[in-house]
Amino acid sequence: METLELTTITDEMQSSITHMAQMRNALIAFTKEVLVKEQDYGVVPGVQKPTLLKPGAEKLMNLFGMSVEFDCTDKVLDIQSKFIAYTYKATARNKDGRIVTQCEGSVNSYEPKYRYIWMEKAKPSQAVQDQLKAEGMGKFRKSSSGWIWVERTENPDLVGLQNTLQKMAQKRAFVGAILLATNASEFFTQDVEDMGFIDVEATVIENEVKAAAKPKEEVKAPATAPSQPMRPAQPRENKNSIAAPVAEQPKKATKAQVKEVAKAEPEVSPISGETRMAIEQAPDVATLYLIHKANVELQQDEQFIKLLSSKKAELRKGIAA
DSSP states (O other): OOOOOOOOOOHHHHHHHHHHHHHHHHHHHHHHHTOOBTTTEEOOTTOSSOEEOHHHHHHHHHHTTOEEEEEEEEEEEETTTTEEEEEEEEEEEOTTSOEEEEEEEEEETTSHHHHEEEEEOOOOOHHHHHHHHHHTSEEEEEETTEEEEEEEEEOTTSGGGHHHHHHHHHHHHHHHHHHHHTTGGGTOBOSGGGSGGGSHHHHHHHHHHHHHHHHHHHHHGGGHHHHGGGSOOOTTGGGOTTHHHHTTOGGGOOHHHHHHHHHHGGGGOSSOHHHHHHHHTOOSHHHHHHHHHHOGGGTTOHHHHHHHHHHHHHHHHHHHO
């Protein structure tokens, strides 16, 4: 059997190792001291690495003295079917003008975040609300006048997004090129920023979830006695000194109390509000896979699997259309 000998580390290789170590240390220090969370990078529920945003990529480009050029490699402008697609190639060069790396980024008007918009509608019946929520087609949103009911509908002005789509393709290519050129993929991921839940609208949605939690807790309090026996055992409730007598009251619960318990039941779900929003705003099946992989404790949860399956079917339906 032939034995392979280890290559001797030359002075040039040692110099490269030293240079790469210095670059890595500089990147770590730069991330901690210069980059700003939610401005230069964002943290997305269900994704292990933070996502690098365009402002952060621009700062990294300046740190390493690079320049980036863009070339449109493909575009489709089908006005009749309202399908617009762009693909741009970003070329990153160092101070000497040498090409360090190249990366392509693409976008099209049939991506869910562009093809559909949320529009205010008259609030339907509770049954219809539940159905639309399960399908990802309806939800409540807070506005300046209070909570309103909105439904997802097809964007009537897809053609007007032409410039927006062009810039997005360039941005995706740019961020990808900077990640490759600076070896920053160890610390950041890309494209996740195009999910809805770290843009301005998503921040509002996240705040809605936190704000909505308060009134739910207030409604839950008076129904504690009849509802506790019907919920899964919770360690906190075991500390209550009146837990024993409460256990004998389920037979006396009225229909109204049973309905109240049913409404409150989702609150004990192990699925957090942030994870629910992440699933709802997922732009593609790959993102759903990342969310599933990151939430190991929920992979056997029936409700979690149903949410993922429903969103997956919705995405595939959008692609087929």
